[in-house]
Structures are given as structure tokens and as C-alpha cells.
Amino acid sequence: MRFLARRLGFYLLTAWAAITLNFLIPRLMPGDPVELLVARMKGNVEPEAIDAMRRAFGISDASLWQQYLDYLGNLARGELGRSITFFPTEVSTVIADSLPWTVGLVGVATLISYLIGTSLGVLMAWRRGTWLDGVLPAATFMHAVPYFWVALALVFVFGVTLQWFPVSRAYGLDVMPGMTGEFAASVLYHAALPAVTIVIASMADRILGMRNVMVTTLGEDYVVMAEAKGLTSRRVMWAYAARNAILPNITSFALSLGFVVGGSVLTEIVFSYPGIGSMLLKGVENEDFPLMQGIFLVISLAVLVANFLADLAYVVLDPRTRQESE
Amino acid sequence: MIRPPVKRLVAVFAALALAGCSGGGNGGSGGGENAPPLIIHAVDSGTFQEDFNPYHLEGVNFGTSGMIHETLMYFNKLKPGEITPWLALKHEWSDKGKSVTFTLRQGVKWTDGKPFTADDVAFTFKMLKDNPELNRNALEIADAEALAPDKVRIDFEKTSYAKLFNIAGNSPIVPKHLWEKQKDPVTFTNTKPVGTGPYTLSKFSAQLYELVKNPDYWQPGKPEVPVLRFPAYTANAVQTALQQGEVDWAGAFVPDIQKIYVQGKPEQNKFFFPPEGVVTLLPNLTHPILSKPEVRQAINLAIDRDKIVRVAERGYTKVAHPTGVPMPGGEAYVPPEYKDAAFKMDLAKAKELLKGVDPAELKFTLLVPSPFTDWVNAAQLIREDLAKIGITVDTRGVAFQDWVSKVGKGNYELSIRATAAGPTPYYQMRSMLFGGLAEPVGESATGNYQRWKDAETDRLIEEYAATEDEAEQQKATQGLGKIMVEKLPTLPLFYSPSWSQYRTNKYVGWPSEQDPYAIPSPYTSPDAAVVLLRLKPAAK
Numbered sequence: 001m002r003f004l005a006r007r008l009g010f011y012l013l014t015a016w017a018a019i020t021l022n023f024l025i026p027r028l029m030p031g032d033p034v035e036l037l038v039a040r041m042k043g044n045v046e047p048e049a050i051d052a053m054r055r056a057f058g059i060s061d062a063s064l065w066q067q068y069l070d071y072l073g074n075l076a077r078g079e080l081g082r083s084i085t086f087f088p089t090e091v092s093t094v095i096a097d098s099l100p101w102t103v104g105l106v107g108v109a110t111l112i113s114y115l116i117g118t119s120l121g122v123l124m125a126w127r128r129g130t131w132l133d134g135v136l137p138a139a140t141f142m143h144a145v146p147y148f149w150v151a152l153a154l155v156f157v158f159g160v161t162l163q164w165f166p167v168s169r170a171y172g173l174d175v176m177p178g179m180t181g182e183f184a185a186s187v188l189y190h191a192a193l194p195a196v197t198i199v200i201a202s203m204a205d206r207i208l209g210m211r212n213v214m215v216t217t218l219g220e221d222y223v224v225m226a227e228a229k230g231l232t233s234r235r236v237m238w239a240y241a242a243r244n245a246i247l248p249n250i251t252s253f254a255l256s257l258g259f260v261v262g263g264s265v266l267t268e269i270v271f272s273y274p275g276i277g278s279m280l281l282k283g284v285e286n287e288d289f290p291l292m293q294g295i296f297l298v299i300s301l302a303v304l305v306a307n308f309l310a311d312l313a314y315v316v317l318d319p320r321t322r323q324e325s326e
Numbered sequence: 327m328i329r330p331p332v333k334r335l336v337a338v339f340a341a342l343a344l345a346g347c348s349g350g351g352n353g354g355s356g357g358g359e360n361a362p363p364l365i366i367h368a369v370d371s372g373t374f375q376e377d378f379n380p381y382h383l384e385g386v387n388f389g390t391s392g393m394i395h396e397t398l399m400y401f402n403k404l405k406p407g408e409i410t411p412w413l414a415l416k417h418e419w420s421d422k423g424k425s426v427t428f429t430l431r432q433g434v435k436w437t438d439g440k441p442f443t444a445d446d447v448a449f450t451f452k453m454l455k456d457n458p459e460l461n462r463n464a465l466e467i468a469d470a471e472a473l474a475p476d477k478v479r480i481d482f483e484k485t486s487y488a489k490l491f492n493i494a495g496n497s498p499i500v501p502k503h504l505w506e507k508q509k510d511p512v513t514f515t516n517t518k519p520v521g522t523g524p525y526t527l528s529k530f531s532a533q534l535y536e537l538v539k540n541p542d543y544w545q546p547g548k549p550e551v552p553v554l555r556f557p558a559y560t561a562n563a564v565q566t567a568l569q570q571g572e573v574d575w576a577g578a579f580v581p582d583i584q585k586i587y588v589q590g591k592p593e594q595n596k597f598f599f600p601p602e603g604v605v606t607l608l609p610n611l612t613h614p615i616l617s618k619p620e621v622r623q624a625i626n627l628a629i630d631r632d633k634i635v636r637v638a639e640r641g642y643t644k645v646a647h648p649t650g651v652p653m654p655g656g657e658a659y660v661p662p663e664y665k666d667a668a669f670k671m672d673l674a675k676a677k678e679l680l681k682g683v684d685p686a687e688l689k690f691t692l693l694v695p696s697p698f699t700d701w702v703n704a705a706q707l708i709r710e711d712l713a714k715i716g717i718t719v720d721t722r723g724v725a726f727q728d729w730v731s732k733v734g735k736g737n738y739e740l741s742i743r744a745t746a747a748g749p750t751p752y753y754q755m756r757s758m759l760f761g762g763l764a765e766p767v768g769e770s771a772t773g774n775y776q777r778w779k780d781a782e783t784d785r786l787i788e789e790y791a792a793t794e795d796e797a798e799q800q801k802a803t804q805g806l807g808k809i810m811v812e813k814l815p816t817l818p819l820f821y822s823p824s825w826s827q828y829r830t831n832k833y834v835g836w837p838s839e840q841d842p843y844a845i846p847s848p849y850t851s852p853d854a855a856v857v858l859l860r861l862k863p864a865a866k
């Protein structure tokens with residue numbers, strides 16, 4: 001219990017630091033959102049109207065300290081403010097609209113990548129010296145080349161040339177969003193290609209991690225013992241070796257779940273996917289302070305929660321972490 | 327047990343609705359309900375927000391102004407001075423330009439059936455007065471009053487002749503009976519817009535919205551395009567969409583337009599890029615060397631603008647007139663003696679002009695926003711040109727935000743920037759040259775970024791603003807053009823093009839070089855609505 005309490009205190013401190021950085025970093029960018037807006041509107045706004053717009057967007061000339069206190073106060077009340085880019089939409093609405101897309105796409109893709117990668121790692125450790133060894137260099141290659149290159153190559157081949165999959169957006173233009181089978185099918189169809197790119201590009205990590213631990217585990221006495229008992233090799237492989245080797249991979253999975261919320265900015269740009277990564281890019285381009293702060297907040301909290309879950313998982317799975325000072 | 331009757335009822339309603347539709351269709355001339363929908367891409371956007379408040383700047387969906395909410399008059403920016411009556415039939419100034427009275431069109435109805443009256447106009451302008459946050463035209467409104475159902479008077483704090491475009495051409499009118507119930511029009515998103523325009527909103531989702539024709543529109547038989555669809559495309563996605571023919575009308579920059587869009591069918595896949603402003607080379611006039619007229623003259627003579635247009639701008643636009651006034655169209659606003667003037671290169675004369683300047687001091691940094699690749703290329707060409715006359719230019723590409731901030735504050739030596747043309751060349755001249763906009767270095771300016779201060783310039787700008795006489799206004803603008811040519815407060819390079827691609831396989835009647843009746847880009851309002859009202863189904 002003391003272990004958990006200490007971790008909790010640590011997380012609270014980290015959360016405060018993250019919140020403060022979220023506030024400071026956007027403000028270190030040069031320029032201000034209204035000037036940018038005027039430059040983009042190409043003369044559609046009278047120069048004299050700029051002051052009024054500053055007021056509408058709630059951009060204050062107050063000192064940084066005062067702004068910080070206001071920000072903390074609003075945060076305590078759960079208010080993230082209104083986005084400047086999408087004025088007058090509330091930041092919370094923008095996030096609520098885009099987060100499900102990201103969690104759906106990147107979350108499911110991460111899960112698939114984890115399942116396939118881990119299984120492949122187990123198999124590869126078990127059947128060393130077969131053709132399976134060739135998978136690792138291939139996967140590592142896909143992991144090493146820049147992600148957008150893999151994505152664009154797949155878009156070109158399967159989207160543009162063969163036209164098997166749609167190349168952009170989250171669902172077809174001819175369906176209206178709603179709880180219909182047609183809409184769900186369209187969403188799945190549109191998510192296929194981006195999900196495949198994420199899986200392909202991120203699988204190498206899992207394979208490599210799982211395979212290496214698995215190789216070490218296979219040398220353990222209890223594995224030799226299990227084999228000696230005459231158990232089927234499938235049972236030895238999964239129930240004895242893999243079960244023990246998976247511990248570090250669970251941690252890395254929990255951690256990567258935290259990053260799911262941050263979205264895969266590149267995936268979302270290449271596929272014009274309406275997730276939180278696209279919104280973050282828009283926010284940064286337009287110096288939309290409230291939107292950037294809101295998204296950063298959600299991302300940092302998600303990473304913290306994921307870390308905490310990983311800690312908990314360790315406590316449950318590995319008794320050694322529980323036995324420290326008594 | 328209950329189901330069948332309900333089903334039948336639905337069927338009856340559907341039949342009624344269908345009958346209603348075809349009934350409305352008979353009223354229209356030609357085309358009618360069989361005409362195909364028009365797919366439009368106006369602005370790059372991954373998703374749409376449900377916002378149809380015409381006074382919002384960016385969150386608002388395109389079409390709100392013009393297609394749903396209309397203005398009092400229409401100003402054709404491609405033919406300065408060409409003004410078409412719209413919701414107002416005429417206007418009359420009084421009290422030395424501090425008051426204007428509009429006579430309104432009769433028989434116009436809101437799409438909910440209520441009549442459009444002077445009360446709506448008065449309400450709209452009062453709302454702008456009470457909510458400065460919505461007053462993007464910076465109108466100095468004192469009061470607005472409905473004098474009769476078809477007459478409305480708007481009073482201003484200052485002489486506002488020069489703001490007629492902002493008042494009548496850029497302030498969409500909203501219905502009083504619905505908007506007065508809103509507590510805060512600043513954050514009101516108008517999700518069920520009711521306007522007087524040719525279209526009404528029929529469907530909205532984050533990826534697509536659809537407008538359908540208003541069957542009771544005040545221009546009989548129009549519009550002939552029954553349905554407009556606006557899908558959300560990001561900048562990347564729209565290129566693919568143009569290539570695959572998904573979009574009928576777009577306003578996008580296409581890197582290789584012949585290959586990606588025209589595809590060997592120039593008679594069907596057309597484009598027209600008229601000037602919507604001018605791109606100039608900004609010399610920071612607070613710089614001791616750049617403030618010397620002979621240095622600016624020399625730079626002016628050394629730049630090969632034809633090459634910039636051909637290489638950096640891919641021939642999509644034209645070299646600017648030396649006054650910076652968009653041509654053709656702006657002839658009346660150009661001083662007669664410079665009507666046929668054009669930029670000429672003269673390296674020998676340029677070198678001659680620089681004789682009195684210490685060569686060691688002829689070193690400048692040219693600041694450009696790196697995302698604007700065409701400007702980055704133009705900057706490289708300028709660097710090569712100026713090297714020939716002994717001026718060392720160091721081109722520096724910076725992030726867009728950084729560039730906006732540095733140019734705004736005057737922390738640069740040379741830069742490139744576009745200025746919008748506006749309804750007459752005066753708007754462009756004022757934004758580029760008005761001394762009142764020149765802030766001290768270190769403070770953000772909103773125009774006149776090179777910090778030009780000249781009593782004669784300011785006098786001419788005030789002269790224009792103090793009269794409603796078109797000839798007088800043209801004379802003042804001509805004077806400003808003369809200053810542009812002779813004193814080079816900023817160096818015009820080329821026109822900034824307004825992007826528009828349109829296909830003629832579904833509809834014809836688009837603006838063209840021969841008939842520039844409106845800016846053809848789908849992202850300009852209310853021009854896009856004017857274009858839609860002229861379209862006719864293509865002959866099969």
C-alpha cells in the first residue's frame with residue numbers, strides 16, 4: 001500500500017509539471033493567433049477590427065502569472081475554454097469529437113500490432129532457424145524507414161493504383177453518421193488501410209522484444225523440466241515459456257496505450273483522418289493556445305494513467321515489486 | 327400489429343413530400359430537379375464544425391455568407407466600380423458621409439416564410455455596434471433605424487464613404503425575429519440558418535454538408551443548380567480528388583495543373599486565376615540603406631519579374647503593373663501617363679544608381695515564410711538578380727508564425743508579402759501605404775509593414791475617403807499609383823492569384839477572362855453565390 005501511495009504522490013507532482021508546461025510551451029511560440037488569422041484571411045478583415053477580435057478570442061494582455069492563475073482556475077472547474085481555430089466551439093467539444101476516431105483507429109491498430117507481434121515473437125524464438133527468421137529483418141526494415149514513406153507507398157499502391165481502399169477521411173461521403181450497419185461498414189473500410197500502416201510500422205518492436213526475452217526464458221530450467229515431462233510443445237511454448245516472457249511486453253503495451261491518445265499525427269495527416277492528431281496540427285499551425293493546451297492536457301494525463309496502470313500490472317504480476325522495505 | 331399503419335403513414339408522407347418537390351420544380355426554368363448536384367471544395371479542412379454564423383471568421387462553414395445570408399449590394403472586385411443592387415435597390419448618403427439610407431427590395435422572404443424588412447437590416451447593424459467582437463469590418467456605427475418597411479438609415483461616428491463595400495457588400499443580413507432571441511450572438515452558432523439567399527442547409531455532418539435550393543428565392547427561376555455538396559478535404563486529399571474528378575469546383579493550389587487536373591481536356595477541365603491582390607517586395611524603410619530611394623530604384627531595375635512568374639509561380643499569374651493595381655479591370659484607377667507602363671530591367675542604370683553607396687553596406691536579409699514554396703523560389707531568383715548589381719542578399723526561410731510576427735513588428739530587412747485588392751484599388755493602396763497603419767518598429771502593425779510615411783500619400787487617402795464621387799475617388803487613387811511608380815514605397819512583383827478550378831461537364835456559365843463577372847474562387851463570398859446564380863446545366 002505504501003508503494004502505491006508513493007507512486008500516487010509522484011504522479012500528482014508529474015501532472016502538475018505537465019499542466020504547467022502545457023501552459024508555457026505554446027506561449028513561447030513567436031507571434032499571436034490573431035495576427036496569424038489576419039495574415040491567413042488575406043484582407044478579409046479590416047485592420048482596425050483586430051482589437052475586437054482579440055477580445056472575442058479571449059486573448060488578454062494580462063501578465064503571464066495572471067494568465068497562469070486563470071488557467072489553473074478554469075482547469076479546476078473543468079473548463080478548457082473556446083478554440084480559436086474553430087471559434088466559438090469549446091475545446092472540450094473539439095476533443096470529444098476527435099478523440100473517439102483516434103482511440104478507435106490507433107487503439108485497435110496498437111492492439112492488433114501487439115497481438116500479432118507478440119505471437120510472431122514467440123513463434124520465432126521457438127522455431128529458430130526456419131523461414132520465420134526472415135520476418136524480423138523485413139519488419140525491422142518497415143520500422144526503420146520513415147513512417148510516412150510506408151504510408152504513402154501503401155496509399156499509392158492500394159489506394160490510387162489498385163483503388164481497393166479509400167485513401168482519405170473516416171467514412172464515405174454517401175453515408176450519414178449514425179447507428180447503422182452501413183455507417184459502421186464504411187468506418188471499418190476506411191480504417192483498414194491506415195490501421196495496416198500502423199501495424200506494419202510498429203510491429204518490429206514487439207517481435208524483437210518478445211523474441212529476445214523468449215529466447216532467454218527457453219533456457220530456463222522449468223522449460224527443460226516441462227519438456228522432460230513430455231508436455232506437448234504447444235503447451236510448453238505458450239503456457240510455460242511465453243507466459244513468463246511476456247512481462248516486459250505488458251509494460252511496454254501499457255505505456256504505448258498512453259500514447260494512443262496522442263494519436264498518430266502522421267497517420268492522420270496522410271489519411272486525412274479526423275482524429276486528435278489532425279486537430280493538434282491545426283492548433284499548432286494557428287497558435288490556438290486553448291486547443292493546444294487542451295489536447296496536451298489530455299495526452300499527458302493519458303500517459304500518466306497508462307504509466308500508473310503499468311505500475312499496477314507489475315505489482316499484480318511480479319511479487320518482487322511488493323517486497324521492499326517492510 | 328401497430329407497425330403496418332405507421333409504415334403506410336410514412337409512405338403517404340413520402341409521397342406528399344415528393345409531390346411537393348416536383349411542384350416546386352415546375353416553377354423553375356429548365357434544369358429543375360433532374361440537374362446533378364455540384365460538388366464544391368472551398369477551404370482545406372479535415373472536418374467541419376456546425377457553425378453557420380456569418381460573422382464568425384474561420385469556424386463558419388463556407389456558403390453561409392452569400393448562399394444563405396445575403397448582403398445589401400454586390401461589388402465585383404474584378405471590375406472595380408461595378409456594383410449590383412442586391413437586397414438593397416439603392417443607397418443615398420447624407421450628413422457628409424456620416425449617414426446612409428438604403429431602399430430595400432420588396433417581396434423578399436426569409437426561408438421560414440417571414441418577410442424581409444428594414445427591421446432586419448437595422449437589427450443586423452445594431453448587433454454589430456453592440457458586439458464589437460463580430461464587427462470584423464470595423465464599422466463605426468452610431469445607430470441604425472428602420473424608417474419604413476423598405477427604408478433603413480445607418481449612422482456612423484465618422485465619414486464612411488470609403489466603407490460602402492464593408493457596409494453593403496460585406497455585411498450579411500440576419501433575421502431579427504430569430505436572432506433577437508439569442509443571448510450572445512458572439513458565440514451563437516446558427517445551426518439552423520434562416521436566410522434570404524438562394525440556398526438552405528439540408529444536411530450536416532463533420533465530413534459533409536449539403537445546401538439545397540430555396541424554392542421561393544426572389545430571383546425567379548434561380549438557382550438552376552438544385553443541390554450543393556461540400557465534402558471536407560485536407561490540402562493533400564483535394565489533389566487526389568481533383569485528379570479523380572470527384573470535385574466540380576475547387577479553389578486549390580495545384581502544383582502541376584496540366585497533369586493533375588486538366589489531363590488533356592482543356593475545354594472541360596478549366597481554370598481561371600484572376601488577381602485578388604498584389605505580392606510586393608517589402609523594403610524595411612526604417613533601415614538606413616533601404617530608406618534611400620536610389621537603392622530601391624536599383625533593386626527595382628535589377629529584378630527579372632518575368633522569370634519569377636515563369637519559374638517560381640509556374641506561369642499561374644502575371645507580372646504586376648508598376649502601380650500594383652490589378653489589371654485588367656483597374657484601368658480607371660491608374661494615372662493616365664502610366665497606363666501602359668511595365669517593369670523593365672536595366673542593370674547598367676541600376677549599377678549607376680548605386681555608385682554613391684558603400685558596397686559593404688549593400689547586404690540584406692530577405693525573410694520569407696518557408697511553407698510558401700513559390701515565394702521561397704522567388705526569393706532565390708531575387709538573390710541571383712541582385713547579386714548582378716553588387717547587392718548581397720541572404721534569403722532566410724522561417725516558420726509562418728515567425729514570419730508574420732517579424733514582418734508585423736518590422737524586424738526584417740527585405741520580405742515578400744501579399745496585399746488584398748479589395749473592391750477598388752484604394753483598399754489595397756491604403757493597406758500598403760497609409761501612414762496611420764505604420765507602427766514603430768517592435769510593435770505589431772496591421773498594414774504598411776515597410777513603414778512608409780509620406781504626407782502626400784496620407785492626404786490622397788483622406789481625399790478618397792472624404793468623397794462619394796467616383797471620379798474624385800479615382801483621381802485620388804491615381805495619385806497613389808503615381809507615388810507607387812515614382813517613389814517605390816514597396817516594389818510590386820506579381821499578382822496574387824485567386825485559385826479556381828471548374829469543370830464544365832455538369833454546368834456552364836462560369837466567370838472567365840472574357841466575362842469576369844465575379845471572382846471565380848469558391849472560397850470568396852458573396853462572389854461564389856453570384857457565380858452559382860449564373861450557372862446553367864450543360865447541354866447534353
